Amino acid sequence: xxxxxxxxxxxxxxxxxxxxxxxxxxxxxxxxxxxxLIVEHLNGRIGNPTQMNFxxxxxxxxxxxxxxxxxxxxxxxxxxxxxxxxxxxxxEPLNAEYTKFRFGIRPNMxxxxxxxxxxxxxxxxxxxxxxxAKIPYNAYLTTVIKSATAPDDLTVEVETVKPYMxxxxxxxxxxxxxxxxxxxxxxxxxxxxxxxxxFPPVSNGAYKYKAHDPNGFWILxxxxxxxQKTDSSILYGxxxxxxxxxxxxxxxxxxxxxxxxxxxxxxxxxxxxxxxxIRQKNPKTRTWLNRFPWADMSDxxxxxxxxxxxxxxxxxxxxxxxxxxxxxxxxxxxxxFSGMLRFSPIMIPPxxxxxxxxxxxxxxxxxxxxxxxxxxxxxxxVSLRLAERLRxxxxxxxxxxxxxxxxxxxxxxWKYDVAEANKLLLSVGFKRGAGDRWMLPDGTPWKMTxxxxxxxxxxxxxxxxxVANEWRRFGVDVSVQQMEGGTFVSSNATGNxxxxxYWPSCAVGANVYPRFEYWHKRNVRPTGQxxxxxxxxxxxxxxxxxxxxxALITSEDPKNVEYTRELMLAFLKGMPFIHMxxxxxxVPVNETYWTNYPxxxxxxxxxxxxxxxxxxxxxxxxxxxxx
Numbered sequence: 001x002x003x004x005x006x007x008x009x010x011x012x013x014x015x016x017x018x019x020x021x022x023x024x025x026x027x028x029x030x031x032x033x034x035x036x037l038i039v040e041h042l043n044g045r046i047g048n049p050t051q052m053n054f055x056x057x058x059x060x061x062x063x064x065x066x067x068x069x070x071x072x073x074x075x076x077x078x079x080x081x082x083x084x085x086x087x088x089x090x091x092e093p094l095n096a097e098y099t100k101f102r103f104g105i106r107p108n109m110x111x112x113x114x115x116x117x118x119x120x121x122x123x124x125x126x127x128x129x130x131x132x133a134k135i136p137y138n139a140y141l142t143t144v145i146k147s148a149t150a151p152d153d154l155t156v157e158v159e160t161v162k163p164y165m166x167x168x169x170x171x172x173x174x175x176x177x178x179x180x181x182x183x184x185x186x187x188x189x190x191x192x193x194x195x196x197x198x199f200p201p202v203s204n205g206a207y208k209y210k211a212h213d214p215n216g217f218w219i220l221x222x223x224x225x226x227x228q229k230t231d232s233s234i235l236y237g238x239x240x241x242x243x244x245x246x247x248x249x250x251x252x253x254x255x256x257x258x259x260x261x262x263x264x265x266x267x268x269x270x271x272x273x274x275x276x277x278i279r280q281k282n283p284k285t286r287t288w289l290n291r292f293p294w295a296d297m298s299d300x301x302x303x304x305x306x307x308x309x310x311x312x313x314x315x316x317x318x319x320x321x322x323x324x325x326x327x328x329x330x331x332x333x334x335x336x337f338s339g340m341l342r343f344s345p346i347m348i349p350p351x352x353x354x355x356x357x358x359x360x361x362x363x364x365x366x367x368x369x370x371x372x373x374x375x376x377x378x379x380x381x382v383s384l385r386l387a388e389r390l391r392x393x394x395x396x397x398x399x400x401x402x403x404x405x406x407x408x409x410x411x412x413x414w415k416y417d418v419a420e421a422n423k424l425l426l427s428v429g430f431k432r433g434a435g436d437r438w439m440l441p442d443g444t445p446w447k448m449t450x451x452x453x454x455x456x457x458x459x460x461x462x463x464x465x466x467v468a469n470e471w472r473r474f475g476v477d478v479s480v481q482q483m484e485g486g487t488f489v490s491s492n493a494t495g496n497x498x499x500x501x502y503w504p505s506c507a508v509g510a511n512v513y514p515r516f517e518y519w520h521k522r523n524v525r526p527t528g529q530x531x532x533x534x535x536x537x538x539x540x541x542x543x544x545x546x547x548x549x550x551a552l553i554t555s556e557d558p559k560n561v562e563y564t565r566e567l568m569l570a571f572l573k574g575m576p577f578i579h580m581x582x583x584x585x586x587v588p589v590n591e592t593y594w595t596n597y598p599x600x601x602x603x604x605x606x607x608x609x610x611x612x613x614x615x616x617x618x619x620x621x622x623x624x625x626x627x
Contacts, residue, residue, distance in 0.1 A: 024627055029211065029220055029245060034593055034627055037241035037618070039064075039266045040255065042610035043485030044456035045248040046216035050199040054181040055135045057493045057530045060485050061177065062268075063219045064246040066612045068112075068203035069181055070231045072103075072122070073172025074613055077300070077606045080353070080509030082168050085231045086117070086182060086204070088154070091167045098163040099146075105154050110229040111184045112201075112208040119150040124185035126158075134194045136493070136532040137179045143522065144170045165554045166513065174514035175300050175506050177612040179532050205615055206230045206239050218247035236619035241594070244618075251455050259285060262592045266609050268585075269458045272338045275586045284591045288607050289600050292397040293340040293408070296600070296607055298351035299583035301506035302344045303460055305450065305467055306577045308495045310527060310537040313430075313440060320575040321371060322424040326474040327467055328416040329580065330386050335466035337459060339390050341581040343382060343410030346568040347505045348512055350410050350582040357510045359411045362565060366412065369572055373427075375420050383409035413580070418474065438475045447477045451491055451500035454482035459583060460501035467501075467580075492535045495527035504536055504577055511555040512564050513547070519576070520547045538576040546570055596622045 025033040042062030051059060059065075074085040084090060088104035109117040126148040129141050144167075146159045158167065171180045183193075184202050200209045207221035221244040227233045249255045249264065252274050258264040260281040270278070275294055278285050288296035305323070307314035314320065333341045342350045345366055348358050366378045387405045391398050399405050406412075429441030438446040448471070452464035461482070468478040483491065491497045506515045518533035521544045525531040546567040553559050587607045589597040598605040598617060605617050 027245060029218065031243045034623060035242040036245050037594060038245045038264050039609055040264060040268045041246050041248040042268045042456060047484050047486040049212045049216045049219060051197055052201045053196055053198040055137060055193055057136060057490050062610045064221050064244055066177060067207050067244060067615045068201060068205045068221060070205055071173050071178050071181065071612060073168045075173050077508055077608060077613060078603055082172055098165050099160050101158045101167055103156055105156065106231055106234060107154055108229060109231065110226060112203045112224055115184065115186055117204055118153040119156045120153065121185045122156050122182050123148045123150045125183045128193055132193060136530040139525065140179065140523065140533055169514035173612045175508055204230065206233050207244055218245060220245050232615045236616055239618040240621055240623055259588055259590050262590060265590045265594050267588045268610050270586045270588060271458050272340055272586060275588060278588050285588050287586055287588050295340060295584040295586045297342050297582055297584050299585050300349055300351060300508045301503040302349035302579050302582050303463055303503055304578045304580040305499050306502040306504050306536050307499050308497055308527060308537055309576050314498065316428050317574050318424040318428045320578065322421040323471060324414050324575060324578045325377060325417045326421040327470040329382060329413045332466045332470060332580065333386060336462045337584055339386055341584050343413040344579045344582050345411065345413050347571045347579055348507050348568065353509050354507060357561060363411050365569060377414045378412055379415045380412040382413045436475050437477060445477055449498050450478060450480050451488060451497050452480050452482050453488055454484055456485060464501040493530045495537055505579060511560050513550045517547055520544050536576055540574050542570040593624055593626050594621045595624055596620050
């Protein structure tokens with residue numbers, strides 16, 4: 001096996017494990033290749049690989065921590081339904097006011113050091129967060145939970161601050177994970193949760209920490225001997241890989257080399273051009289679809305440009321709308337992913353399910369929508385123009401039926417209208433200066449920096465440059481700042497950014513409240529203070545009023561759809577985040593050593609290798625027998 005990075009480990013120590021045959025292929029970290037599932041880090045190289053505290057900002061969970069830890073409730077993304085994970089039941093209301101609840105904890109679970117995992121660990125973690133304002137998640141949890149107790153080792157009782165029918169959404173995963181992670185009381189009771197690194201971690205998943213590269217290029221997890229004492233194994237059985245190797249391969253070309261040479265089993269993100277090369281060079285690779293557009297276009301988080309909405313000039317609705325209308329979205333799509341993207345005219349991502357519930361039924365609302373000056377911004381034909389453009393470029397498999405085109409590329413977006421964008425900026429005091437460049441209302445040149453991922457989240461990385469080109473043409477002095485994962489996330493959390501290619505609006509199905517609750521004005525924190533939610537610092541009375549109505553109904557109530565449509569129109573008026581596209585994930589898998597990954601024709605889950613539900617996919621993976 002040819003290593004991507006020279007990352008030596010004491011090979012002799014590994015060779016003695018299990019009497020391995022000399023002929024067996026070994027990884028460059030000394031594990032048997034046939035027993036090792038190699039997964040790409042979602043966020044590239046880890047700047048501080050020994051920082052494994054979920055309650056500190058900048059943590060890169062994609063290094064395998066979502067496999068090493070479980071949550072109280074997780075979600076089946078193929079159905080959008082939550083299920084008990086560490087918990088054994090859904091919460092039972094104890095009073096008519098919906099302020100007191102009881103739920104169970106699975107019996108016979110243990111931490112990776114062998115100590116039993118009980119309800120007391122759950123209660124300890126809740127009280128730890130509630131009692132420490134320096135933990136970023138405290139700001140949210142204190143608005144939901146008043147107190148928690150453990151009548152016995154398998155029972156948790158919770159009292160909420162106010163009537164709250166969505167406890168599983170506050171304390172469990174609703175898409176990728178929750179902010180609430182249960183920690184072992186016997187370890188954490190003696191440490192400062194704000195400064196503790198949680199390394200090496202005592203975890204509760206089927207895999208435990210084994211080794212890591214001090215430079216942050218890889219981290220190795222080993223299946224526990226007592227894997228049966230974990231929720232994923234109780235639910236789905238034994239995970240077949242003995243080792244999980246999460247690693248950063250570097251730029252796109254190195255990802256290609258890794259999977260072509262069978263040095264990777266799962267990649268989390270590549271470009272369309274890289275996928276073309278991969279499938280030509282390694283016939284045992286595949287992605288979600290076996291045809292154009294190849295990628296899965298139903299990722300529950302959408303891409304665009306987010307702003308610190310509390311900082312001038314991005315605190316003005318007119319400015320955010322002007323920037324939306326100053327971007328030729330067809331050009332942005334082509335420059336980002338060669339047109340293999342789905343337009344998103346509302347704040348909810350345009351997944352296949354959500355398109356049916358929201359985007360399509362709301363087309364009349366979008367057509368009727370007006371800006372404050374009476375301007376009608378909606379463009380219903382952008383998908384048709386993009387399809388024709390792709391056909392002219394020789395792309396096969398482009399539908400000709402307008403309805404099918406809109407199913408593929410979205411129901412529409414906003415007009416490219418520089419004249420209206422000019423009008424909006426002039427109305428709030430902007431002026432054109434030398435070279436037709438924009439000047440801020442205070443007379444200084446308008447300079448903008450867009451934060452972008454560096455060698456991870458390739459769609460957002462490219463999107464930042466594509467949008468910057470559009471806005472430069474419009475007369476804004478824009479630069480793109482590429483950042484490593486920890487810095488990229490931390491800048492967003494503290495509000496120390498002007499604009500960024502982030503993805504703050506996510507949803508799986510019709511019930512969008514769990515992640516959109518974050519946008520409530522009560523969650524706004526001052527710039528410089530870490531925020532676990534509402535990192536765009538958007539405070540809007542109309543948005544918050546609709547969220548208050550959603551909070552008082554259950555996730556199954558039909559009014560969810562009615563209120564959510566109202567919420568989307570409230571968001572449109574302010575445009576806090578220029579939502580541009582759903583996420584198209586080119587996430588290749590390699591079937592040389594492992595098979596039975598989820599795909600479009602085997603959709604027992606979505607291809608979310610970097611989410612908390614990845615741990616529930618792994619028991620489905622089957623070894624091929626390759627050595």
